[in-house]
Amino acid sequence: MDRAELTETLEDAGLSPYQADAYVTVLELGAAPVTRVADVSGVPDPRIYDVLRDLESAGYIETYEQESLYARANDLDEITDDLESRAKRLTAATEEIERRWNEPSVERSTVSIVTRFETVIKNADEFIREAETQVNLSLGVDHFERLRPALRAATDRGVRVNLSIHTPDGDGEVLPDAEDLAGICSEARHRRVPSPFVVIVDRTKTCFAPHAGSTNEYGVLVDDRTHTYVFYWYFLTTQWDAWKSIYTTRDDEPPIDYIDIRYCVRDVAPLLRDGATVRLRIEGTDTESGDDRVVEGVLSDVVVAGDDDAVDADTVASYGGRVGLVVETDGGPVEVGGWGAMVEAVEAHRITLVSVA
Template sequence: MDRETLKQALENADLTAYEAEAYLTLVNYGRLPAVDVAKKSDVPTSQVYDTLRSLESKGFVETIDQDQLHAEPSDPVEILRHLRERGELFTDAAEELEDRWEQPDLNDHRVGVVKHAETVLEHVRTQVRDANTAVEVALTADQFESLRGELKSAAKRGVIVHVAIYYESDLDERSTSWDVSMTNLEIRVVKIPGPFLAVLDRSRSYFAPNSRATENYGILINDNILSFINHWYFQTCLWYSWDPLVPNHELPKPYVSLKEFIREIAPLYHDGANIAVTVSGIDIETEEFRTVTGAVTDIDYPNEVRDGSPSLEQLSTYAVVTLTTGEEVVSIGGWGAVYEDLEAQKITLEAISFDYPGQS
């Protein structure tokens, strides 16, 4: 590397042009009086003293006050470390800029692939801040702690947040400091490893393999149908079968999925319970957002059972809940409803009561 290129490298490492010139002169000649540094370099005599003092403050040279000011280069260990760190910083910055340049704009594309799983996590962090209805996310404890602030803020805004955390041996101890006792936030512990997965507002989903994968990549999806497939995977594999981290039987209780709601309240309904719910979603006829509150008066799905909860298989084709509000009868369907009156996006179980004492 020639002197001019080396000088440019030093300038990129936070030295001024005069500092780089003076430092290289001292490296070439060793200890010199300040006036000789000016003579053997392009540093003006009027600037050489301030330049050498500045280099000394940065650890590049040592100055000696004799009959006149002398300077010599310092031991290069710290300087080499500084240069290598700067090199790593520039390399990392270049890779990050490349990643961001190559990231797909999901406003124009339905599916995009990124090179790093961490990119997916940052996309989810941003999108959770704008979520309006529901967030379903499966992740490790470390990833949850990274996103915890955004997830709790979403729950405080009324967004239903369902978190599936993959089990780790220290999970119980770590979770004691999480403070997640919130109405709209529920955490379940999954005992099998799995990918990072997030489904937001039924329209966007995000995937990245876990640490066992041989490749580091992520998938960004802006598509209702593909997001529904991810939602169904989340519900069946990462949610229904697993226990809550902190059991909570208090009402009101929110639900993302009509199927989950039916599985929990069907036995109570068939035992004669009065079940009051509030449902928010899209009116099928007007295509506008609507909220209704009423009592459950019917539950319909294939091969209906009356002595327990229906299986996921029974609910996989169609499932309908009928509400009576006092003014109208409203049929409630799940994600993708076509023939019902309302496509439920958020179901809140408000109250359960029985007409006769001792009935349960």
């Protein structure tokens, strides 16, 4: 850094042009008469005494009498500490400005629009690391690699992770294989067309960004059950249900876990119709009190609103109306509903098919 840059930087740190010039001169001369400082610096003679007095008050220099008035630089510790403190505050301010520009706080509103995809994927990583029961994702291979550590941590915690991976033009060669997916997700499916980036966590949080070919770059961050429910149905019907599974940890023999009640109803309705005894365990929320509740017993009925044929449908989209289970417990029958249940006694978060006899 040359002299001009140094004086300019000191001005940015709060010194006046004359003060910066005089201080640099004192640094260069060491101890020197004030008249010498005035000659070497660009400070006019009538101003030099006032300028040095201000520098002395600020702790930059000290003056003393020796035949005439002399000036010398003070110990540097105080000065460098002050400049470093200013630099840290400027760095912190820069980071905060960037954060506020990139990341409107999700807490301030249920839905936030952001301008950069980096903001979307950073929030997705955070949401996944906080997940308790379920994560549903639609993403490309590169984004899968970016979120892999967070997905592994969620899977290790027992979170159900449904992963829909899309590849450009249906190219399947770049897909991760079963070894890559093991320990990362509960099930993975391959969507053979480009798709938006979607992450849905615990029925409450959503991160969305349009696919790379979209005209505009933006993202949506959601912290709300109602809005997230819309994204969840979009995920089920377009990113998940119609596509082939390429990896799963699910066993066809009990116990079998379900996160969505519709998949459970689809599987158990034929069993019940054939006279089987189906035992279920439901972990969820009491719809009246809001408290956690566990229900365990034998399935006695399924509730499916709509056409009579809906109960035999293969696609979950056919179960778009009310869907429920009636479980006989020691305390009597309990009606269990799915996401957003209101008329049922329990909203199910996880259903376990314990046994079939």
